[in-house]
Amino acid sequence: MPHATVVDVLLLLTRDDTVLLARRRNTGYADGQWNLPSGKLEQHEHVIDAMLRETREEIGLSLSPNDIRMVTSIHYRAPEGHARIGFVFHADGQNMNPVNQEPEKCSALDWFPMNELPDPIVPYTAAAIEMFCAGIQFGVCGWSDSAGQLP
Template sequence: MSERYRSIVDVYVLLRRDDKILLMERANTGYADGQFCPPSGHLEQEESVIDGAIREAYEEVGVSLRREDLHFVHVVHHRNPKGQARIGFFFEATGWEGEPSNREPEKCAGILWADADKLPPNTVDYTAAAVAQIQDGHEFSIHGWAHG
């Protein structure tokens, strides 16, 4: 009998202004430092994906979101080259309170508004793949699996 599958769940918040999305440059984290990704993080115990997205957006870039500000746009089942899997839920927000700023300078080298159709080449690979899927109108993808 095989062990029950378990996965880390990540949440991503795409803050949009026209054709641009907000990205953060990772720093001093030990994972993907020097690469860009949207405000994101993994769920904490007893937290829904919506609550996690709201918390991460506030902690990382200082914007306040309400549940009705978030719209589900994509889910990706990702596996890294070491075989570790994650499930990432992407939400889009076109309205929020506050001006985005770098609230975690110890983990983020800076923020920028990037064209969603032409992300910086140093965007985290699976995040860039998911954003491309979102731009094409797809709500689901797999990344890093043998047939994905």
């Protein structure tokens, strides 16, 4: 039987050496932890459209496809056993002013140095940021077989 998995899009919005993170709340998953602005691919939607939609919905920025570039992807398995594939896109946030558009799901937005990420942070987010900083284009994380584990 073919494997089915969730497909996520994650935004690495950076200013110099900092990255924008959102603190989750009232979602039922990782509440209180910091996470990249992100979301799931919807049916009949491609990953670029999903990233642009999630960016508008979560942080109020209207980006174009030319504003983002895919920098890494990750096949992640949470400790609870849920697997997902994430496509991580980068955008330069130097002249952008993100706003929390979903206060019912997000208690705060803040900028953090990429080499000093906050605690607690969603492990999926931490792995994606580490891979971006190291220039790793694809990785797996959280699988019981340690072969090929990153970061």
